[in-house]
Amino acid sequence: MIARWIDYLRERANIVRGCFFAFLLFAVLFDFVIDRPKPHFFGDTIIGFWSLFGLLGCLLMIIICKGLSHVWLERKEDPYDN
Amino acid sequence: MITDLFIHPTSWFILGALLMPFAKRFGVQKIWLIIIPLMAMATIYRLPDSFGIVNYLGFELQFGRVDKLTFIFLHVFTLMALIGCIFGLQVKESGQHIAAFLYVAGSLGVTLAGDYLTLFIFWELMAFASTFLIWYRKKQRSIEAGYRYLLVHTAGGLVLLAGIFLLYQSGHDLSFGVFSQEGAGWAEYLIMIGFLLNAAAPPIHAWLPDAYPEATVTGAVFMCAFTTKTAVYVLMRGFPGFEVLAIIGACMALYGVGYAVIENDARRILAYHVVSQVGYMVCGVGIGTAMALNGVAAHAYAHIIYKALLFMGAGAVLEMTGRSKLSELGGLYRTMPLTMIFTIIGGIAISGFPLTSGFVSKSMIVAAAGYNHQTILLVMLLLAGVGTFLSVGIKLPYFIWFGKDSGIRAKEAPWNMQLAMAMAAFVCILFGVYPAALYSMLPYAASYQPYYAYHLSETFQLFGFTGLGFYLMVKYLKPHDVSNLDLDWFYRKGSVRFINFAKGPIVSANEWVSNVYKNIGLSMTMALARAFSWFDKEGIDWTIDGSARNIVAGGNSIRQIQTGRIQHYIAAGVIAVVVVLVVVILI
Structure with missing residues (x-):
């Protein structure tokens, strides 16, 4: 039952994608209307700061970690055999 | 003291572990796996603020010290033990369940410990019992990972013990209280390092991602909950x-x-x-x-x-x-x-x-x-x-x-x-x-x-x-x-390099010394030894009616029970610790 429901959604990937982008829009718009408590640091005062932080943080983390792994840390399965 | 024994939640898990083979024999292992955590959960609501104080060899051991901080950790540990046991119900091997129970027992013991000696005993029980949760996967990789896990934790335990010794030397007080940052010296920081090793803080963290993926399916569920969070608890208490x-x-x-x-x-x-x-x-x-x-x-x-x-x-x-x-x-x-x-x-x-x-x-x-x-x-x-x-x-x-x-x-x-x-x-x-x-x-x-x-x-x-x-x-x-390299490289690859270095210059020097000894020293020593041996056998043993011959015969029979498998020795050690604990609590 659950599997069929997921199949149904997978066949309509465009709608799911649309909902996701609508949520992103909502998250940014929501930040315009809320009350801001006393800020802890400058980021708390900028509208949409956490959107940028989330996106850049995620991209940087992927690029840096995957990059380090690729050029240095990565070994074929079990580097300690032999 | 008997009543004390049964209000200590650890005793339920030790009892559960000791009787697990019988529970299996009578076909009630699954019920046993549920009852014991439930009994322990029921126990934690009725704990007095302080109990189980024992004077042993001049040290005051406190097996139970309870406040709100203790309670929340006891609560989640016993709940987790119940969930873990339900998850592992289909495992038939009682050995795995015994290891899990002793591991939980160690963790609860640390949480309740009011002094560093009691803490240390349960701390080591945790390390040894959890090693079996890795070994029970029974694959070559798990056995190797288990040995590394045990060695790292033994080293961490020794650092902790060194801190405890220094602490005793400075104040003759081993009660487990709060340290202040201003007065902290070697003793405090060694204890902190011992704790941080179990919390898996880099650069002494690599044991965790090395061992947990190699543990049994249920073993990993238990291990992810107890070792690191017990370390967080003791850090909260002390630092x-x-x-x-x-x-x-x-x-x-x-x-x-x-x-x-x-x-x-x-x-x-x-x-x-x-x-x-x-x-x-x-x-x-x-x-x-x-x-x-x-x-x-x-x-x-x-x-x-x-x-x-x-x-x-x-x-x-x-x-x-x-x-x-x-x-x-x-x-x-x-x-x-x-x-x-x-x-x-x-x-x-x-x-x-x-x-x-x-x-x-x-x-x-x-x-x-x-x-x-x-x-x-x-x-x-x-x-x-x-x-x-x-x-x-x-x-x-x-x-x-x-x-x-x-x-x-x-x-x-x-x-x-x-x-x-x-x-x-x-x-x-x-x-x-x-x-x-x-x-x-x-x-x-x-x-x-x-x-x-x-x-x-x-x-x-x-x-x-x-x-x-x-x-x-x-x-x-x-x-x-x-897979990716991590700092365990130093003791996995680094140690191999050290051995290779040792094989070169160190071995050749050693061989030269032993050659000299073989040629000159050995023949002299052997001659001397033959002379002493003759005197010992014929002279001394004869005078005290041949008891040495009997001891040799006794030694031969004892030799039979030494299997040479470290797992057996460690298991025997863990059992001995549990027996000592039970005796100490009972007295």
């Missing part, structure tokens, strides 16, 4: 407000999550993620305000449940498919949908979604960093949160249940595994929807309200746009069949 912990913790949070982004094995990703989450807690201990410490206790509770839930999910997949590498999995939503839903609940709880336990616990530590104006810590912890959602919230479920279809059509996990996962998922959501259930157990007086508009807005944006980042980069995150 609140030590600034160095705040820095170490924030680094741990990022370090663990960085590896979780790049690893391939599901249980290895989760193991690295334990390092990251414990980092939040260690950081909170370092911040040291009442709110931060409440956050640590709340986060420890929430984390034990959802991390166990994730390990149960990955374990169920391993049990049913025989695989745990993301590169070999995919498309499992068709046949294991319930396991998927439970694991995703764990994933969103650990990421800190609204209406889950992570949202109400993690944010307390982050907010405490904010109130203390420690902006760098705040940003590091929030960045680690982004990585958490990326690696465990999205990447792990996506590549196991969706992603490229691996063609595996495994059956859904057995009912007991699903029940255990459902219980853990229920707790994750209960605390998210009704935070007062968690907050009412917190040890310090500090009020915190997680649901306010700005916090919700921050969370929506962080998660939404982390999701966008994943969506944009998904092809770069595709798992490959690789």
Whole structure:
């Protein structure tokens, strides 16, 4: 039952994608209307700061970690055999 | 003292472990596995503030010291033991259950210990018992990983013991109290290092991602809950407000999550993620305000449940498919949908979604960093949160249940595994929807309200746009069949290099010395020895009626029981410790 429901959604990937982008829009718009408590640091005062932080943080983390792994840390399965 | 014995929750698990073979013999092992944790849970509500004080060899040992901080940890440990036992019901081997029970016993013993000697005994019991949870996987890799795990923990235990000795030397007082940062010296910092090793703080963390993925399916569920969180508890007891912990913790949070982004094995990703989450807690201990410490206790509770839930999910997949590498999995939503839903609940709880336990616990530590104006810590912890959602919230479920279809059509996990996962998922959501259930157990007086508009807005944006980042980069995150080097290189490859060095110059020098000895020294020594031996046998033994001959015969028969297998010796050692403990508590 659950599997069929997921199949149904997978066949309509465009709608799911649309909902996701609508949520992103909502998250940014929501930040315009809320009350801001006393800020802890400058980021708390900028509208949409956490959107940028989330996106850049995620991209940087992927690029840096995957990059380090690729050029240095990565070994074929079990580097300690032999 | 007999009554004392039965109010100590540890005694239930020791009793449970000792009688487990009989329970199996009479076919009631499954009932036994449920009754013991339930009895221990019932016991913790009735504990007096102080009990089990024993004078032994001039030391005052305190087996029970109870306050609100102890209670919340006892509560989650016993609940976790129950969930873990239900998850492991289908395991027939009683040995695995005995190891798990002794491990839980050690953990409860540490939590209740009022002095460092008692703490140390239970600390070592935990290390030894948990090693068997790795060995019971019975694969070559697990046996090797188990030995490394044991060696690292023995080394950590020795550092702790050295600290305890120095502490005794300086004040002749081994009671387990709070240290102050100003007066801290060698003794305090050695003890802290011993604790930090169990908390898996880099650079002494590599034992954790080395050992946990090699443990048995149920073993990993137990291990992810107890060792690191017991370490968090003792750090909270001994070292609140030590600034160095705040820095170490924030680094741990990022370090663990960085590896979780790049690893391939599901249980290895989760193991690295334990390092990251414990980092939040260690950081909170370092911040040291009442709110931060409440956050640590709340986060420890929430984390034990959802991390166990994730390990149960990955374990169920391993049990049913025989695989745990993301590169070999995919498309499992068709046949294991319930396991998927439970694991995703764990994933969103650990990421800190609204209406889950992570949202109400993690944010307390982050907010405490904010109130203390420690902006760098705040940003590091929030960045680690982004990585958490990326690696465990999205990447792990996506590549196991969706992603490229691996063609595996495994059956859904057995009912007991699903029940255990459902219980853990229920707790994750209960605390998210009704935070007062968690907050009412917190040890310090500090009020915190997680649901306010700005916090919700921050969370929506962080998660939404982390999701966008994943969506944009998904092809770069595709798992490959690789593993990554970590600092265990130093004792795995480094030790091999040392041995190679030793084989060269050191061996040749040694050979030269032994040649000289063989040619000159040995013949002289042998002649002398023959002379003494003759005198001993014919002269002395004859005078005392041949008793030496009898001892030789006795020695030969004792030699038969020495099997030469270290596992047997360690098992015998653990049993001996338990017997000594029982005797000490009884006296």
